Amino acid sequence: MVNRGQTFEEVIPPAVSYSRADGELWVIGLRGHLDPEELDTVEDATEDALVRWTGPLVFDLREVGFCDSSLLNHLLRTARRRGVGIFGGDVTVRRLLELTGADRLLPSHPDLESARAALSTLPRQARP
Known part of the structure; x- marks a missing residue:
């Protein structure tokens, strides 16, 4: 809840804009300067999704202005536990994935529907 004197942006954690089930996927929207x-x-939003959801996770990077290897490492760790895809990353995100070879493990899609088509065939995991 927004208290007197606070803006909406001050109440929502700056790095996560949303986290929700969407059909066969769980989608986590990231935003801002991710370091x-x-x-x-x-990490908290991802862990919550992994506990609540047994299907693949997709990270929406459309609102990410910057990310470094800390986010890349987080995505790779998550991909070891569950099917993961990303969409909406700008040219710097795609370049980071290509340079590190992570693009082979973290498929990047142009939009959510493309990610859905690619990841919906993955089997659901048993709950931990």
Whole structure:
């Protein structure tokens, strides 16, 4: 809830704009400048999704202005536990994935529907 004197943006964690089930997927929208200081919020949202959902996770990077290896490492760790895809990453995100070879493990899609088509065939995991 927004208290007197606060803006809506001050109440919502700056790194995660949404996290929700969407058909066969769980989608986590990220935003802003994602570096190690912001990663705790992303990790918390991801862990919550992994506990609540047995299907693949997709990260929406359309509102990400910057990310470094801390987010990349988080995505790779998550991909070891569950099917993961991303969509909406700008050219710098795609370049980071290509340079590190992570693009082979973290499929990047142009939009949510493309991610859905690619990831909906993955089997659901047993709950931990």
